[in-house]
Amino acid sequence: MISENIESYLKEHEHKGLLRFITCGSVDDGKSTLIGRLLFESKLLFEDQLAAIEADSKKYGTQGSEMDFALLVDGLAAEREQGITIDVAYRFFSTDKRKFIVADTPGHEQYTRNMVTGASTADAAILMVDARYGILTQTRRHSFLMSLIGIRHLVVAINKMDLVDYARERFEAIVEEYREFARQLGLTDITFIPMSALKGDNVIEHGHHMPWYHGPTLMAYLETVAVDDQRHQQAPFRLPVQWVNRPDLDFRGFAGHIASGRVRPGDAIRVQPSGKASTVSRIYTFDGDLDEAVAGQSVTLLLDDEIDISRGDVISGADSPAQTADQFETTLVWMHEQPLLPGRPYQMKLGTQTVTATVSDIKYQINVNTLEHAAAKQLELNGIAVCTLSLSRPVAFDPYREVPDTGGFILIDRMTHNTVGAGMLHFALRRSQNIHRQPVDVDKPARALAKGQKPAVLWFTGLSGAGKSTIANLVEKKLHAGGRHTYLLDGDNVRHGLNRDLGFTNADRVENIRRVGEVARLMVDAGLIVLTAFISPFRSERQMASDLVEADEFLEIFIDTPLDVAEDRDPKGLYRKARRGELKNFTGIDSAYEAPEAPDLHIRTTEMSSDEAAETIIELLRERRLID
Known part of the structure; x- marks a missing residue:
């Protein structure tokens, strides 16, 4: 009997249209309460859920006999304890006219990123405004994000009208303020609704507290607002390839979710970014072949030609390619x-x-x-x-x-x-x-062959005063004595010329290493063994420098000296200046150093001399077959 009821319910809703919408706004504007009431009024709550809401309403301090519908949506314990929504909560409900998926997005500024997540797939948005406080910074931020994301349909729900005695003047003042801001954003399809999510005014029914309001209720709006499916289907055809499906030699298909447009067998297509062209031979799905597929469907395309396509490529209509x-x-x-x-x-x-x-x-x-x-x-x-x-x-x-x-x-x-x-x-x-790359006849292998060596980057990293420049200089002397072609890029020397315009903020440190990494790449391309002696405090930038050359051409050498030892050495007096507050953003004092997690060589300077360290590095180069 239960299975029959479920099957009947699913069939009843199978062919209804679907609207995806979000609720957003500032903290405590009533978003979760509104969604809870929508679920309650649509009769989609079970008796045990209603009982739990009633119990939790008493537990978490709701006054009077009213149920706190927000507790239905604020499912995380942290949200109930703090009284705020910190994650995106997705809920499904349905009416006789339409199905809905609603995302309750966080209002707190700290969780704006979650709001972006919820808005990315929405057709419409409900922007909640507390009638007591009006338009706040977070209201403006969420509005700006909606204009960026391209949400076309917006309801400004001016909530908690019961707390301002349902004053029409207050509603109209907020409307006027928001219209002026929305005009600057280019938002035009806006519906303003005064309401009380807690009391139910203008949510499902109009109620009797605001006879001066003659617009739609929120539910009436949601049931009738246009969904932009046709817009996506009329756009140029795009299928980002998720998977190359080749179960046997006779079948090679390209599976993905159609992002826009429509496609039929016989359509000419172009694959980007390669630009290769072909024709669609079949549109395959689990339920059989299709004569046409449109935006929103997941399909596998088979082509007339054997062309190289992989995950990440985009299949487009040949007449309007990406x-x-x-x-x-x-x-x-x-x-x-x-x-x-x-x-x-x-x-x-x-x-x-x-x-x-x-x-x-x-x-x-x-x-x-x-x-x-x-x-x-x-x-x-x-x-x-x-x-x-x-x-x-x-x-x-x-x-x-x-x-x-x-x-x-x-x-x-x-x-x-x-x-x-x-x-x-x-x-x-x-x-x-x-800008295009110019092909050259004399390339890196030719330059390396002329020098009789394998080019590489020896990247020395460590705190100021660790001994990077000293050890790198000794290594270069040994390589030079062995007839190797080298160049040493030292941190201080580079800042006298190439990077003289950079300071020591985190942003300037990143740019400093980016430039050095690019210079090192060019020198490797010239066939040189390049040594760099830089603090290079951030793992991300050291990884960037590594990614610029081949995997076997980069050696990260960690010159590990404890901070107290480096500070005691202080050959340039920099630590003393930093301790006196005369030198800001100094690594190890008021700026972080991210030690390598898996360096190619870990030199502990408290356990060996500089000469021993240099010889250890030369031995590593021999092991890696970078030198004889």
Whole structure:
């Protein structure tokens, strides 16, 4: 009997349209209460859930006989204890007219990144505003993010009207203030609804407290607002390849979720970024072949030609293929406690593509209250900026406004694998289309052969005063005496010329190592054995330098000297200046040093002399067959 009821329920809702929407706004604006009431009014709560809400309402301090519907959504214990939502809670409910998936997103500024996650797949948004406090900074921030993400339908729900005596004047004042701000963002499809989520006014029914309001209830709006499925289906065809399906020699298909457009057997396609062309022969699914597939469907395409396609490629309609580039203007939302530093490499996920990305320049940061543009050298948590983004190789893309799935991306920290940023591609920079690599006849192998050696980078890292320059100099002397062609890049010497414009902030340290890494790469290409002696305090930048050359061409050598020993040596008097506060951002004192986790060689200077350390390094080079 139960299974029959479930089957009947599923059939009843199978063919209804689906609306995905989010609730957002500032802390304690009533988002979770609203969603709880929607679930309650749609009769989708079981008796044990209702009993639990009643018990928890008493436990967590709800006054009077009213149930605290927020407790239904605030499922995490931490949320109930703090009284705030800290994660995105997804809930399903249905009415006679439509199915809904709602994301209750966090209001606290610290969790803005979660709001971006919830908004990325939404068709509409409910922006909650507490009638007592009006438009707050977080209200503006969430509005700005919605305009960036491209949410087209917005309800501004002015909640807790019961706490301002249902005053029409208060409602109209908030409407006027928000309209002025929304005009600057280009938000036009806005519906304002005064309500009390706790009391139920204008949620499902109008109620009798606000006879002056003649607009729709929230539920009436949600049941009738247009969903933009047609817009995605009418856009150019895009299928980011997730998987190459080849169970046998006779079947080779390319599986993925259609991001936009439609496709039929016989359609001409182009694969980006390679630019190779073919024709669709079959559209395969688990339930059989299709005559047509549209945006939102997951399919496997078979092609007439055997062309090289792999995960991350984008299959496009031949008449309007995706663009390819490796440099972009983008809007970036920073979502991590550690600031964004230009020049630092991150992993970028764009659809099914993964590449190394670097923010080469922050053009300006955006003040979410005034929308003014301000200069910035780094981006802090929840900061929003227009940036220049450089990638390690060209990728297939569309401007985010045209196809969100191939224009929206996330940045991932390469050391911790945390998601640290999210962004939207605007357009490719002209120089990315106009600059091409010039082929040369004399290449690295030819230069190395002429010198009779294998090129490499010996990257010395450690605290100031550890002995990096001393040991590197001894190693170079031994190599030079053996007839090797070398060059030593020393931290202090480089700052007299190439990097004389850089200071010692974290951002400048990142740029310092980026430049040195690029110079070292060029010298390796020239066939040299390059020695670098830099503090290079951050693992991420040392990894960046390593990634610029072949895996067997980079040796990380950790010159490990305890801080107290290095400070006692203090050959340049820098530690004494730092202790007196005369030298800011000094590594080991008021700036962190991230020791290598798995260096190729770990030299403990308290256990061997500089000459012994140099000889140990020479032995490693022989072991690695870098020298005879």
